[in-house]
Amino acid sequence: MSTEKQPAGRPRDTEAAGAIKAATLKLVRERGYGKVSIAAIAAEANVARQTLYNRWNTKANLVLDAVFEETAQYADTPQHDPNQSSKSQLERFLAQVFTHLTENGDPIRALIAAAQDDHAFRQVFSERFVKPREKMVTDLLRNAQNNGEIAPTRNVEMLSSFVHGAFWYALLNGDPVDNDLARNIAGEIFTHVPDRSV
Amino acid sequence: MSTEKQPAGRPRDTEAAGAIKAATLKLVRERGYGKVSIAAIAAEANVARQTLYNRWNTKANLVLDAVFEETAQYADTPQHDPNQSSKSQLERFLAQVFTHLTENGDPIRALIAAAQDDHAFRQVFSERFVKPREKMVTDLLRNAQNNGEIAPTRNVEMLSSFVHGAFWYALLNGDPVDNDLARNIAGEIFTHVPDRSV
Amino acid sequence: MSTEKQPAGRPRDTEAAGAIKAATLKLVRERGYGKVSIAAIAAEANVARQTLYNRWNTKANLVLDAVFEETAQYADTPQHDPNQSSKSQLERFLAQVFTHLTENGDPIRALIAAAQDDHAFRQVFSERFVKPREKMVTDLLRNAQNNGEIAPTRNVEMLSSFVHGAFWYALLNGDPVDNDLARNIAGEIFTHVPDRSV
Amino acid sequence: MSTEKQPAGRPRDTEAAGAIKAATLKLVRERGYGKVSIAAIAAEANVARQTLYNRWNTKANLVLDAVFEETAQYADTPQHDPNQSSKSQLERFLAQVFTHLTENGDPIRALIAAAQDDHAFRQVFSERFVKPREKMVTDLLRNAQNNGEIAPTRNVEMLSSFVHGAFWYALLNGDPVDNDLARNIAGEIFTHVPDRSV
DNA sequence: GTCTAAGCGAGACGGTACGTCAGGTCTTGCT
DNA sequence: AGCAAGACCTGACGTACCGTCTCGCTTAGAC
Numbered sequence: 001m002s003t004e005k006q007p008a009g010r011p012r013d014t015e016a017a018g019a020i021k022a023a024t025l026k027l028v029r030e031r032g033y034g035k036v037s038i039a040a041i042a043a044e045a046n047v048a049r050q051t052l053y054n055r056w057n058t059k060a061n062l063v064l065d066a067v068f069e070e071t072a073q074y075a076d077t078p079q080h081d082p083n084q085s086s087k088s089q090l091e092r093f094l095a096q097v098f099t100h101l102t103e104n105g106d107p108i109r110a111l112i113a114a115a116q117d118d119h120a121f122r123q124v125f126s127e128r129f130v131k132p133r134e135k136m137v138t139d140l141l142r143n144a145q146n147n148g149e150i151a152p153t154r155n156v157e158m159l160s161s162f163v164h165g166a167f168w169y170a171l172l173n174g175d176p177v178d179n180d181l182a183r184n185i186a187g188e189i190f191t192h193v194p195d196r197s198v
Numbered sequence: 199m200s201t202e203k204q205p206a207g208r209p210r211d212t213e214a215a216g217a218i219k220a221a222t223l224k225l226v227r228e229r230g231y232g233k234v235s236i237a238a239i240a241a242e243a244n245v246a247r248q249t250l251y252n253r254w255n256t257k258a259n260l261v262l263d264a265v266f267e268e269t270a271q272y273a274d275t276p277q278h279d280p281n282q283s284s285k286s287q288l289e290r291f292l293a294q295v296f297t298h299l300t301e302n303g304d305p306i307r308a309l310i311a312a313a314q315d316d317h318a319f320r321q322v323f324s325e326r327f328v329k330p331r332e333k334m335v336t337d338l339l340r341n342a343q344n345n346g347e348i349a350p351t352r353n354v355e356m357l358s359s360f361v362h363g364a365f366w367y368a369l370l371n372g373d374p375v376d377n378d379l380a381r382n383i384a385g386e387i388f389t390h391v392p393d394r395s396v
Numbered sequence: 397m398s399t400e401k402q403p404a405g406r407p408r409d410t411e412a413a414g415a416i417k418a419a420t421l422k423l424v425r426e427r428g429y430g431k432v433s434i435a436a437i438a439a440e441a442n443v444a445r446q447t448l449y450n451r452w453n454t455k456a457n458l459v460l461d462a463v464f465e466e467t468a469q470y471a472d473t474p475q476h477d478p479n480q481s482s483k484s485q486l487e488r489f490l491a492q493v494f495t496h497l498t499e500n501g502d503p504i505r506a507l508i509a510a511a512q513d514d515h516a517f518r519q520v521f522s523e524r525f526v527k528p529r530e531k532m533v534t535d536l537l538r539n540a541q542n543n544g545e546i547a548p549t550r551n552v553e554m555l556s557s558f559v560h561g562a563f564w565y566a567l568l569n570g571d572p573v574d575n576d577l578a579r580n581i582a583g584e585i586f587t588h589v590p591d592r593s594v
Numbered sequence: 595m596s597t598e599k600q601p602a603g604r605p606r607d608t609e610a611a612g613a614i615k616a617a618t619l620k621l622v623r624e625r626g627y628g629k630v631s632i633a634a635i636a637a638e639a640n641v642a643r644q645t646l647y648n649r650w651n652t653k654a655n656l657v658l659d660a661v662f663e664e665t666a667q668y669a670d671t672p673q674h675d676p677n678q679s680s681k682s683q684l685e686r687f688l689a690q691v692f693t694h695l696t697e698n699g700d701p702i703r704a705l706i707a708a709a710q711d712d713h714a715f716r717q718v719f720s721e722r723f724v725k726p727r728e729k730m731v732t733d734l735l736r737n738a739q740n741n742g743e744i745a746p747t748r749n750v751e752m753l754s755s756f757v758h759g760a761f762w763y764a765l766l767n768g769d770p771v772d773n774d775l776a777r778n779i780a781g782e783i784f785t786h787v788p789d790r791s792v
Numbered sequence: 793g794t795c796t797a798a799g800c801g802a803g804a805c806g807g808t809a810c811g812t813c814a815g816g817t818c819t820t821g822c823t
Numbered sequence: 824a825g826c827a828a829g830a831c832c833t834g835a836c837g838t839a840c841c842g843t844c845t846c847g848c849t850t851a852g853a854c
Contacts (some may be wrong), residue, residue, distance in 0.1 A: 429711060510707070513627065557759075561762055562756055562759040564762055568709070569716070
């Protein structure tokens with residue numbers, strides 16, 4: 001039972017949005033963000049150029065939406081599993097993220113790049129994409145801290161920054177973002193645990 | 199007596215290159231990378247557009263050169279000073295880098311952005327800009343490890359990644375890159391080893 | 397008691413047509429034909445764009461109707477008045493037409509312009525607007541010829557052409573279309589009368 | 595020996611202007627003014643769209659130039675020939691003009707139409723196209739008046755208006771503009787003076 | 793009193809053209 | 824051979840209209 005009344009006028013083509021996002025991801029993956037024109041996306045989606053402008057005011061916002069949709073599934077907070085060490089949970093979470101990141105590396109790097117040129121877009125990108133992912137890791141680490149897997153003196157926010165920073169750094173510098181990296185990050189974040197005595 | 203024979207024809211205007219780089223930095227700082235056209239740079243430098251193309255094939259390369267020149271002074275490996283803890287050395291080094299980074303935030307973020315769209319440029323940028331800076335930190339940390347300020351089991355490369363990743367992450371997300379960040383990074387990297395000397 | 401059966405469905409809004417025509421004339425007079433969009437007319441008339449398309453298939457046809465309505469009153473054949481010379485009758489008729497023409501100069505010039513681009517419209521425009529007015533003058537002149545006010549050898553159709561041509565020419569070239577012109581035209585058409593002997 | 599110094603920079607492609615004008619005339623004749631886009635002209639002329647914008651700011655101005663060039667040859671004042679009656683000279687002049695007019699009817703009607711929407715353009719069109727032609731006829735008629743072929747009481751300007759008006763009227767209403775019209779116009783202008791020489 | 797048919801307001805849609813802007817190349821005369 | 828100047832080709836941009844369409848709602852006569 002929907003309480004939302006349909007607005008006046010012809011309703012938006014329900015398939016268009018999907019087709020456009022799909023076309024966007026496809027082309028950006030194939031050619032790279034900078035080499036994809038809005039006209040090309042519209043053509044690929046079999047949609048008028050204006051239709052696209054009706055919904056997104058910017059290529060960056062469009063790509064953000066497209067990637068975001070693809071990505072939404074990975075945005076669920078990883079379940080806390082008392083049978084697994086936090087280290088292993090982090091590693092598995094990162095591995096999963098990295099898989100997606102490797103597939104969509106180009107669009108995502110393009111988004112980060114686009115965000116550098118447009119303050120407003122950076123806000124949105126941060127709000128919708130960056131912060132939620134950061135929070136997941138922070139939560140996981142805080143949990144670990146509560147469990148004693150991380151020393152109480154550590155700054156979890158900074159550790160979370162280390163985690164994200166490490167793979168952003170790799171991603172943006174063209175270094176591989178893979179299972180090895182996931183293992184190394186997790187290993188180094190939790191490595192100090194034995195150091196409890198110090 | 200120069201051993202280099204002057205090539206035929208009019209020699210290059212020795213002042214042009216400097217004027218162009220200065221104009222580039224000025225405009226990019228004022229308007230942001232994406233809103234500066236090559237024509238605008240040439241005009242600002244009182245130089246023909248072609249003169250610019252004679253020297254750089256790309257806006258990105260030009261900005262890279264411009265920033266690089268400004269930046270060269272900060273690229274010296276920090277001297278190892280046995281009277282200071284490595285933690286304190288790292289913090290001071292980062293603080294110094296961050297000062298420069300804050301001034302030139304926009305051009306540098308633009309460079310990182312530009313690198314995402316152009317593989318070749320990413321190589322050059324990495325080679326000339328990223329790797330040298332990374333090495334300084336890695337060296338510093340390795341030194342600390344040799345001194346016992348970092349446990350021998352730690353992965354210094356990954357720690358270095360953490361350091362750089364952390365401020366890239368902050369930089370690219372519009373978070374402040376300041377002395378606080380420097381302190382926090384250094385603090386968290388060296389957290390398990392009390393800062394004896396201070 | 398109307399013999400026309402009302403067709404099924406909701407009847408047309410009786411006020412819409414009038415409002416649209418009024419809005420059309422208003423806007424065309426204010427901005428000029430070329431700078432008025434159909435959407436603007438619909439907005440001005442507080443009517444949906446489609447309502448407009450339900451009644452006219454073309455901006456030109458709409459303007460034609462709008463001007464035609466305004467103009468219908470001037471389309472009555474001037475009464476033959478035996479107490480006035482034909483010359484004076486022509487002059488008065490032209491003066492009357494010119495007054496209206498000066499008020500509605502822009503829409504009418506726009507109609508003539510529009511007619512140049514669209515053969516079908518030119519037909520309609522000619523049939524509904526041009527020919528009737530031409531006939532009035534031709535009739536007046538023929539009458540004058542019968543009265544001996546114009547030599548029997550003259551070609552009245554061509555003279556009528558001269559009359560209309562003269563003020564079209566003035567109208568389209570931005571020259572004033574006023575009482576002076578009316579007097580001059582009438583004067584020159586009837587000037588040869590004394591020449592009867594030749 | 596040209597005193598004009600070449601301006602700095604790459605000189606304009608000398609062939610481009612001609613090619614563009616030729617393409618313009620060709621397309622306008624084929625499709626009609628309203629159905630020719632600037633892009634189509636550029637394509638037909640094998641020239642970049644921008645090149646066209648570099649030289650003309652408006653389709654109307656471009657067509658004006660194109661037609662004007664084609665037309666310049668007809669702009670010479672007809673020589674006064676004492677062996678021919680002015681009536682016959684006028685008829686021959688009109689016949690010549692009408693031939694050109696029939697060939698280029700569409701572009702010229704389009705120019706007249708375009709002039710109705712744009713005040714500035716109407717000025718230019720009048721100055722460069724209309725007035726010179728009007729003057730030729732006026733001169734011819736004045737000459738005839740001096741010769742006694744037209745009564746001294748006649749208003750030559752108005753007669754000239756009749757001549758031009760008559761064929762504009764025919765042209766704009768889709769009536770034929772041919773030798774018959776030329777003969778009729780000349781005949782009616784000179785009607786009261788027997789054409790002695792013929 | 794429902795049913796059916798059409799008009800209406802609103803606004804999305806596929807198109808076409810517009811004028812602008814930027815990038816990178818080229819072609820002049822001058823230095 | 825470099826330089827200033829500027830034209831050229833290319834291609835993308837965002838905007839404006841056009842004429843058509845598709846909704847929900849309204850307004851009538853027909854059943």
